[in-house]
Amino acid sequence: MKHILVVDDDAAMRHLIVEYLTLHAFKVTAVSDSRQLNRVLACEPVDLVVLDLNLGREDGLDIVRNLTMKWVTPIIVISGDRLEEAEKVVALELGATDFVSKPFGMREFLARIRVALRRRPISPRAKDxxxxxxxxxxxxxxxxxxxxxxxxxxxxxxxxxxxxxxxxxxxxxxxxxxxxxxxxxxxxxxxxxxxxxxxxxxxxxxxxxxxxxxxxxxxxxxxxxxxxxxxxxxxxxxxxxxxxxxxxxxxxxxxxxxx
CATH class of the missing domain: 1.10.10.10 (Winged helix-like DNA-binding domain superfamily/Winged helix DNA-binding domain)
Structure with a gap:
């Protein structure tokens, strides 16, 4: 069973994603900030990270940068209020696998997750x-x-x-x-x-x-x-x-x- 880690400070969005992905045979862990994210990554394998760019006082782009420097896990970035093209480009250039704007359809979201999981990640060890x-x-x-x-x-x-x-x-x-x-x-x-x-x-x-x-x-x-x-x-x-x-x-x- 693939393990998906959801990082979003919106409790309602976390619940929606967890419930939907669980119904489609994924193990899902939901957290609200980067500290909890790092704690999960240090304790158990994660196959994909779903990350909201806007986490209160935290900068999602910094989290993407740190993730891609340390882990090979695919990252799907979601955002509802940072839709500038430059932000999307930077997220992808930093190593995010995909970018989804809120609101989004759950069927399309599920398809993007499955596509991301099929991709072979490039190890960041050489880059490190x-x-x-x-x-x-x-x-x-x-x-x-x-x-x-x-x-x-x-x-x-x-x-x-x-x-x-x-x-x-x-x-x-x-x-x-x-x-x-x-x-x-x-x-x-x-x-x-x-x-x-x-x-x-x-x-x-x-x-x-x-x-x-x-x-x-x-x-x-x-x-x-x-x-x-x-x-x-x-x-x-x-x-x-x-x-x-x-x-x-x-x-x-x-x-x-x-x-």
Whole structure:
């Protein structure tokens, strides 16, 4: 019997989903927040998570990010009041399997669950153990550590870490302020376009020899920012490269590609 974990702070919605899925031969556990979610995941196997993006003071996108970094479980995101296309795109890019807007028909919802359960999830373990190498620097994702060429650790805030990862995953691609805003968001913090500029300034001070004339994080006038460096990805704690480095030669020859 497949085990479905429902995360929704709306008691009526939890009851509706639990009752319907139980009738269709699923084991269903319902919780109201991320603390209870993590408790269930630590204690028993879960085959699929149904997650409401709007959990009171909690940011559902942060929960999606954390889930996909630690578990292979498919995630179906549901939402009733965050219908902006950008939110859907970010949820899917963070690793959600599907996105369903409230109100939804239960038969369609059941079909989406069955489809998600048939998909073979990609293990996040390799992603957890990535490290990025660029211009003498190393960023270890698992340990969340940025190390300089001299072996000195440079401390990063959560927003700075998220911003740098966004750049390193798409070197020499122009990223708009909106993309960087969504990528760098941290739960509980108010964000705006100006927040991106502040983060860029702080990252330049930490990475650049001359922050006033940056060589790594560059501005694409009227479009956004791009990371101008060759980036190599390694897997595993031993730091050995077992994957090919990003091929930036073509992009370097033609300049940054806008998104």
């Amino acid at each position: 153990r990535r490290s990025f190498h660029f211009s003498g620097w190393t960023l270890n994702l698992r340990r969340r550590r940025l190390i300089s060429e001299e072996g000195v650790e440079v401390k990063l805030t959560a927003g700075e870490f998220n911003l740098l990862v966004a750049f390193l995953e798409k070197p020499r691609d122009v990223l708009t302020r909106e993309q960087l805003l969504l990528a760098s968001r941290v739960r509980g913090e108010e964000v705006c376009d100006r927040s991106v500029d502040v983060l860029i300034l702080r990252m330049r001070r930490k990475l650049e020899v001359d922050p006033a004339n940056p060589r790594l994080i560059k501005t694409a006038r009227g479009a956004g920012y791009f990371f101008d460096a060759d980036v190599e990805i390694h897997y595993g704690d031993n730091g050995r490269p077992v994957s090919s480095p990003y091929d930036n030669s073509a992009r370097a020859a033609h300049g940054p590609s806008p998104v």
